[in-house]
Amino acid sequence: MTVPPDPVRFVDLGAAHAELASEIEPQLLEAMSTARFIGGAAVDAFESEFAEYLGAPHVVGCANGTDALMLALRALDIGPGDEVLVPAMTFVASAAAVSLVGARPVFVDVDPSTCLIDLDRLERAVTPRTKAVVVVHLYGKAVDMDAVRRFAASFGLSVIEDAAQAHGARWRGARVGTLGDVGCFSFYPGKNLGAYGDAGAVACRDERLAQSIRSLANHGRDSHTSHSRIGMNSRLDALQAIVLRAKLTRLDRWNEIRRSIARRYDEALRGTGCTPLDRTGGDDDVYHLYVVRVRGRDAVQSALRADGIETGVHYSTALHQLPAYDADLSLPAAEAIAATVLSLPMHPHLTDTEVERVVAGVRRCVRA
Numbered sequence: 030m031t032v033p034p035d036p037v038r039f040v041d042l043g044a045a046h047a048e049l050a051s052e053i054e055p056q057l058l059e060a061m062s063t064a065r066f067i068g069g070a071a072v073d074a075f076e077s078e079f080a081e082y083l084g085a086p087h088v089v090g091c092a093n094g095t096d097a098l099m100l101a102l103r104a105l106d107i108g109p110g111d112e113v114l115v116p117a118m119t120f121v122a123s124a125a126a127v128s129l130v131g132a133r134p135v136f137v138d139v140d141p142s143t144c145l146i147d148l149d150r151l152e153r154a155v156t157p158r159t160k161a162v163v164v165v166h167l168y169g170k171a172v173d174m175d176a177v178r179r180f181a182a183s184f185g186l187s188v189i190e191d192a193a194q195a196h197g198a199r200w201r202g203a204r205v206g207t208l209g210d211v212g213c214f215s216f217y218p219g220k221n222l223g224a225y226g227d228a229g230a231v232a233c234r235d236e237r238l239a240q241s242i243r244s245l246a247n248h249g250r251d252s253h254t255s256h257s258r259i260g261m262n263s264r265l266d267a268l269q270a271i272v273l274r275a276k277l278t279r280l281d282r283w284n285e286i287r288r289s290i291a292r293r294y295d296e297a298l299r300g301t302g303c304t305p306l307d308r309t310g311g312d313d314d315v316y317h318l319y320v321v322r323v324r325g326r327d328a329v330q331s332a333l334r335a336d337g338i339e340t341g342v343h344y345s346t347a348l349h350q351l352p353a354y355d356a357d358l359s360l361p362a363a364e365a366i367a368a369t370v371l372s373l374p375m376h377p378h379l380t381d382t383e384v385e386r387v388v389a390g391v392r393r394c395v396r397a
């Protein structure tokens with residue numbers, strides 16, 4: 030009897046650690062024995078290395094990606110009575126952060142071929158209360174930031190980039206997260222740049238905004254004894270910074286591997302009933318997720334699971350239809366996407382054999 034092979038993992042953080050172990054384990058032990066856990070040299074070094082990588086004048090580390098968005102919104106003075114435009118297809122945190130600062134997310138439908146915010150619909154969603162737009166570089170693909178900036182300038186809105194899925198992605202050569210007023214990153218373990226726990230960061234050009242974010246993230250503190258505003262406790266810790274520094278040196282190479290896996294999937298899935306998203310200009314895409322649209326998605330996902338292939342669904346419900354929002358709206362593209370998207374295994378430690386198993390499995394399951 031032959032033993033079935035191990036499943037093809039959707040993400041494989043163990044394989045990533047194996048690559049990093051000899052480099053970071055001594056540093057983590059050293060940091061533990063010196064007991065400097067919050068802030069310190071590793072955090073300062075990571076902030077400046079990530080700023081340099083992005084080409085952003087300022088980076089402020091924080092506790093997670095949701096806090097990064099909340100800090101950006103609060104620093105831009107967005108709160109009760111304000112409206113913020115948010116795509117209806119994204120991770121819930123893109124909108125929850127808006128709600129958590131007391132403002133109202135206004136859901137905008139997405140483009141059915143890319144799943145990114147539909148730029149033609151932005152203008153119609155503007156009201157006198159609109160203060161900002163949160164653009165999400167969903168699945169690792171940059172939104173057209175020229176169009177977003179033109180739109181925002183013509184209505185006097187702030188632009189917040191949710192780059193939680195797009196570390197290293199570019200728009201016309203510039204890294205995403207540097208193209209709006211504030212760029213927000215999550216380092217949740219499964220992201221392209223992931224910590225060993227929760228972590229996040231905010232990038233911006235304006236020095237006063239950066240200072241304001243740093244103070245808000247540290248209890249609203251301006252000096253050791255003075256607190257001018259009610260802030261949060263949202264700081265990056267030293268152990269996470271050690272991990273992030275090591276992974277940052279590998280990010281471009283890992284993203285290049287993701288792109289080459291995506292090219293193989295693109296080519297192999299042509300003519301099957303599985304339609305990859307439109308990733309025209311995909312050279313700057315970092316494929317946090319490789320998403321296809323397929324009819325009978327749930328059945329295809331079960332068949333793949335039985336075949337030893339792990340997949341994901343991002344996301345099974347458009348935000349306006351979540352119980353948390355339950356908005357009386359019809360956003361047909363986001364709703365159709367929620368019913369048909371399937372994310373195939375995608376991480377930089379997938380082997381060629383595993384990629385071929387995914388391709389063969391998809392061909393079998395979609396035909397069946």
Ligand SMILES: *Cc1c(COP(=O)(O)O)cnc(C)c1O
Binds near residue numbers: 094120229
């Ligand atoms: C992961 C993610 C977030 C939230 O990040 P956390 O670190 O989990 O708080 C926000 N937006 C998007 C698009 C994400 O994928």
